[in-house]
Amino acid sequence: MRVAILGVGQTSYEREKGISLDELVFEATKNALEDSGLNLQEIESVVTAGSDGLDGRAISNMTVSGSCGAYLKDEVKVSDGGIYGLVLAYLRVASGLFGNSLVVSWTKSSEVSPDTVGNLSFDPLYLREAGINPITYSAIQVSLYKHITGARDEDAAKVVVKNRGNALKNPLSHLKRKPSVKEIKSSRFVSYPLREIHIPPESDGACALVISSERWLKTRKKTGQKYAWIRGIGWSLEGYYRDEKKELVKLSSLRKAAKTAYKMAGIKNPAKEIDTAEVSDITAYHEIMIYEALGFCGDSEGIELVRKGVTEIDGELPVNPSGGILSSNPIFASSLVRVAEAALQVMGKAGERQVKGVNTALAQGFTWSGTQGSCVVILDNRI
Amino acid sequence: MSKELLFISQHWNIEFNHAAGETASVFFRAIKERKEILGRRCPACKRVLLPPRSFCERCFVDTLEWVKVGKEGTIEAFTIVYEQFRGLPKPPYAIAYVLLDGASTAMVNFLKKVDLNNLQEALERIKIGARVKVVFKRKRRGRITDFWYELLHT
Amino acid sequence: MIQAGIIGIGQTRFVTRRDDVNLGELAREATIIALEDAGIEFRDIEAVVFSLALDALEGMENAERWCVEAVGGCKKPCIRVHMGGATGGSALHTGLFHILSGLFNCVLVVGAEKMGETQDAQSILNLIFDPVYEREVAINAINMCSFQAIRHMRKYGTTEYHMALVAVRSYKNALKNPYAHIKKEITVEDVLNSRVICYPIKLYDCCPRSTGACAVLVASSRFIKKLGKKRIAWISGIGSCTNSYFMGDRMDNSGLNDHADAEGLLIAAKKAYKMAGISDPKKEIDVAEIYAPFTSTELAAVEALGFCEKGESGICNEKGIFDMDGKLPVNPSGGVLTSNPISVTALVRVAEAALQVMGKAGERQVKGVKNAVATGEGGSLQFYTVTVLSKGI
Ligand SMILES: [Zn+2]
Numbered sequence: 029m030r031v032a033i034l035g036v037g038q039t040s041y042e043r044e045k046g047i048s049l050d051e052l053v054f055e056a057t058k059n060a061l062e063d064s065g066l067n068l069q070e071i072e073s074v075v076t077a078g079s080d081g082l083d084g085r086a087i088s089n090m091t092v093s094g095s096c097g098a099y100l101k102d103e104v105k106v107s108d109g110g111i112y113g114l115v116l117a118y119l120r121v122a123s124g125l126f127g128n129s130l131v132v133s134w135t136k137s138s139e140v141s142p143d144t145v146g147n148l149s150f151d152p153l154y155l156r157e158a159g160i161n162p163i164t165y166s167a168i169q170v171s172l173y174k175h176i177t178g179a180r181d182e183d184a185a186k187v188v189v190k191n192r193g194n195a196l197k198n199p200l201s202h203l204k205r206k207p208s209v210k211e212i213k214s215s216r217f218v219s220y221p222l223r224e225i226h227i228p229p230e231s232d233g234a235c236a237l238v239i240s241s242e243r244w245l246k247t248r249k250k251t252g253q254k255y256a257w258i259r260g261i262g263w264s265l266e267g268y269y270r271d272e273k274k275e276l277v278k279l280s281s282l283r284k285a286a287k288t289a290y291k292m293a294g295i296k297n298p299a300k301e302i303d304t305a306e307v308s309d310i311t312a313y314h315e316i317m318i319y320e321a322l323g324f325c326g327d328s329e330g331i332e333l334v335r336k337g338v339t340e341i342d343g344e345l346p347v348n349p350s351g352g353i354l355s356s357n358p359i360f361a362s363s364l365v366r367v368a369e370a371a372l373q374v375m376g377k378a379g380e381r382q383v384k385g386v387n388t389a390l391a392q393g394f395t396w397s398g399t400q401g402s403c404v405v406i407l408d409n410r411i
Numbered sequence: 412m413s414k415e416l417l418f419i420s421q422h423w424n425i426e427f428n429h430a431a432g433e434t435a436s437v438f439f440r441a442i443k444e445r446k447e448i449l450g451r452r453c454p455a456c457k458r459v460l461l462p463p464r465s466f467c468e469r470c471f472v473d474t475l476e477w478v479k480v481g482k483e484g485t486i487e488a489f490t491i492v493y494e495q496f497r498g499l500p501k502p503p504y505a506i507a508y509v510l511l512d513g514a515s516t517a518m519v520n521f522l523k524k525v526d527l528n529n530l531q532e533a534l535e536r537i538k539i540g541a542r543v544k545v546v547f548k549r550k551r552r553g554r555i556t557d558f559w560y561e562l563l564h565t
Numbered sequence: 566m567i568q569a570g571i572i573g574i575g576q577t578r579f580v581t582r583r584d585d586v587n588l589g590e591l592a593r594e595a596t597i598i599a600l601e602d603a604g605i606e607f608r609d610i611e612a613v614v615f616s617l618a619l620d621a622l623e624g625m626e627n628a629e630r631w632c633v634e635a636v637g638g639c640k641k642p643c644i645r646v647h648m649g650g651a652t653g654g655s656a657l658h659t660g661l662f663h664i665l666s667g668l669f670n671c672v673l674v675v676g677a678e679k680m681g682e683t684q685d686a687q688s689i690l691n692l693i694f695d696p697v698y699e700r701e702v703a704i705n706a707i708n709m710c711s712f713q714a715i716r717h718m719r720k721y722g723t724t725e726y727h728m729a730l731v732a733v734r735s736y737k738n739a740l741k742n743p744y745a746h747i748k749k750e751i752t753v754e755d756v757l758n759s760r761v762i763c764y765p766i767k768l769y770d771c772c773p774r775s776t777g778a779c780a781v782l783v784a785s786s787r788f789i790k791k792l793g794k795k796r797i798a799w800i801s802g803i804g805s806c807t808n809s810y811f812m813g814d815r816m817d818n819s820g821l822n823d824h825a826d827a828e829g830l831l832i833a834a835k836k837a838y839k840m841a842g843i844s845d846p847k848k849e850i851d852v853a854e855i856y857a858p859f860t861s862t863e864l865a866a867v868e869a870l871g872f873c874e875k876g877e878s879g880i881c882n883e884k885g886i887f888d889m890d891g892k893l894p895v896n897p898s899g900g901v902l903t904s905n906p907i908s909v910t911a912l913v914r915v916a917e918a919a920l921q922v923m924g925k926a927g928e929r930q931v932k933g934v935k936n937a938v939a940t941g942e943g944g945s946l947q948f949y950t951v952t953v954l955s956k957g958i
Pocket residue numbers: 453454455456457458467468469470471
């Protein structure tokens with residue numbers, strides 16, 4: 029069954045939004061409904077994606093069930109990044125049991141120290157007491173990646189400049205200032221080789237999507253709206269310890285997810301066939317690692333794409349025209365924002381950050397804390 | 412080697428600073444500064460939500476109008492706790508959902524000033540439908556525990 | 566059209582603690598039993614749905630990722646759902662969506678619970694309530710059900726005696742379930758004389774805290790045909806419903822959506838029955854496995870499921886309608902009152918209902934089961950799931 033994204037709702041992303049969690053989620057949900065042209069009565073399913081740990085609520089979708097429109101509806105929560113919410117919503121709609129679904133994800137980073145919670149996502153026996161949290165884990169990956177590929181501090185700086193530059197044209201961005209090369213070079217090391225500026229900010233924000241089946245769409249009046257059709261979707265989880273040397277940076281689960289999604293979408297040459305991508309730049313280096321895993325280039329060739337400016341907004345394959353996670357990071361919602369931004373590109377509704385002539389876009393997300401799991405979604409606008 | 416099974420002791424220590432938001436802030440300030448209980452009316456279904464919320468989940472619209480509700484009300488549900496739960500108050504204590512006069516939804520808080528040592532005697536007094544009043548703490552901090560309920564006509 | 570059925574079930578014995586295994590190893594035990602039951606191997610699993618509830622009860626955020634190798638999910642599509650107590654019901658439904666989407670033919674739904682490793686269960690469960698308005702009033706998973714019980718008593722004249730009958734029946738049934746945690750015969754007097762925890766809930770009205778795992782294999786009709794499997798519990802109907810977060814919203818005396826009743830369960834059940842083509846549950850449902858962590862919860866649930874009129878559950882229990890030899894046996898496994906491994910409790914309900922449909926429930930088998938219903942409940946009596954399993958489809 030064919031499934032499309034009908035509408036997108038986002039809040040602005042900020043360091044601290046002085047509203048409560050349920051108010052934040054209400055805003056994104058209302059925006060998504062408005063953008064899709066549906067009213068809440070028509071919604072048949074709600075999928076939420078959030079972190080109890082970051083929310084400080086032991087079952088956090090209890091709190092937001094009213095604000096995501098789930099009152100007396102069929103709702104379920106995925107305890108993972110927002111893109112996994114899309115996966116489950118897709119499965120629900122594709123099953124034929126639901127005509128449509130809301131997908132809602134959120135994080136209020138300002139209410140907690142995410143690194144403390146992130147540390148608790150590592151096992152209590154081996155990793156937790158060894159100082160592993162999302163940042164130190166990423167740093168270990170990056171140091172190995174640099175060792176294998178020769179990626180340099182300058183390459184990471186270029187990614188930062190690109191994404192933060194793109195963010196200037198995104199009215200929702202949290203960080204709205206393009207840093208200078210000098211500033212990047214003098215940014216302090218948080219966990220070597222990661223400088224503070226290589227790491228995303230911590231943002232408050234929520235994101236929501238409305239999706240539906242083609243069958244359900246046919247029961248409605250034609251509106252002339254453009255939709256983003258989900259052509260391919262893949263997700264995968266690799267082993268916990270990834271203790272073989274290269275496994276740590278291979279992003280095996282991402283490769284597997286991409287393979288599945290490409291096959292489903294009939295994509296043979298991603299670098300050619302994909303017009304723009306929104307990926308999870310959880311560090312500047314990770315964006316480069318993602319290029320390779322997605323097959324935008326060969327292994328160890330990611331730095332070439334950066335150096336040649338291929339992924340700049342005016343390049344051949346613009347990546348993160350929204351500014352990426354390096355500019356706005358509502359942690360659990362960040363991967364759903366990737367889908368939302370890719371959908372806007374495909375629908376031609378991305379405003380000033382619109383890439384010209386986008387028919388096919390890719391969105392990618394990780395499971396939070398480490399890159400153990402990944403999900404890839406291919407969208408296009410052709411009926 | 413011995414066959415002893417080992418244990419790794421862990422303690423979670425996460426601090427949260429939850430934003431109450433504008434609506435709840437007005438509610439708590441009214442309690443703190445004026446000893447008033449404020450609900451919010453939904454423009455669509457007209458329910459007066461207590462505790463107040465900035466939107467109505469049923470109608471999915473913003474609530475806009477503040478409504479001062481009564482400081483007396485009716486018990487809608489209660490429990491008397493006799494068990495010590497780690498990290499929770501020392502028993503016995505009573506908790507009650509009370510529909511304050513003028514509100515459409517019941518709000519939970521402690522029910523104090525009833526002798527709970529004998530359950531049967533306590534149940535003679537604490538009943539669904541019993542009338543209660545709101546009693547405010549002298550030193551209020553802008554939290555839900557700034558007030559509690561006490562039975563009327565005692 | 567694709568149909569989905571349950572082809573294999575694995576449960577561990579539910580106990581207070583398991584110090585010899587970690588969470589993944591525990592989940593693996595159930596997985597291996599389920600694979601053997603289905604007659605398939607790890608490589609046949611195409612995707613995994615993790616049934617894992619409160620991170621804080623396990624002491625690890627997203628512990629499912631730690632378990633992936635143990636359950637054979639490595640480099641496969643895996644997803645985790647979490648709906649508090651209803652988690653297992655939602656996980657099973659998620660497995661069904663995998664199959665009906667046409668993308669998968671064989672999905673493992675699996676989870677494990679090790680809450681025995683913390684002594685702070687009720688203070689963790691206090692953290693499910695709103696930090697701004699409700700948490701400081703010391704609400705937890707026990708007294709939230711007391712509010713429902715006391716309202717049911719007031720509205721319908723239900724008594725502590727009726728609640729005690731539920732406990733006695735559940736404990737009796739559990740004696741014949743080799744997986745049950747609590748195995749002990751009790752009398753109505755034992756229940757009524759047990760110490761008050763949160764009035765009107767007393768010790769024997771409460772579930773235990775259990776450790777254990779459960780795995781359920783869901784497969785497509787095509788996969789089942791190829792496998793040549795005969796004893797299948799077909800998933801014929803599902804429904805799920807989310808009610809308000811604030812319980813006080815269900816105390817407005819409008820008569821609608823009252824906290825005394827399990828209105829969310831009623832809505833979920835209606836959807837599931839409709840999908841399964843069931844018009845008279847009293848007649849067409851042969852056995853039920855109900856998520857009821859407290860005796861009073863079951864009283865409201867049987868009414869919402871349409872097994873009796875609202876307010877009549879007490880009398881029906883007096884008449885023995887829900888006993889093993891009654892018209893509509895409820896919780897032949899002994900139910901949640903005798904085993905509650907939160908992450909998988911609702912999945913165990915599905916597993917037990919499936920065993921009944923497959924005719925594999927051993928000593929606790931109800932005769933001639935064609936349709937069985939399993940439920941889940943989570944949050945502030947907020948999330949409900951209903952699954953109808955049938956012999957044919
Ligand atoms: Zn309303």
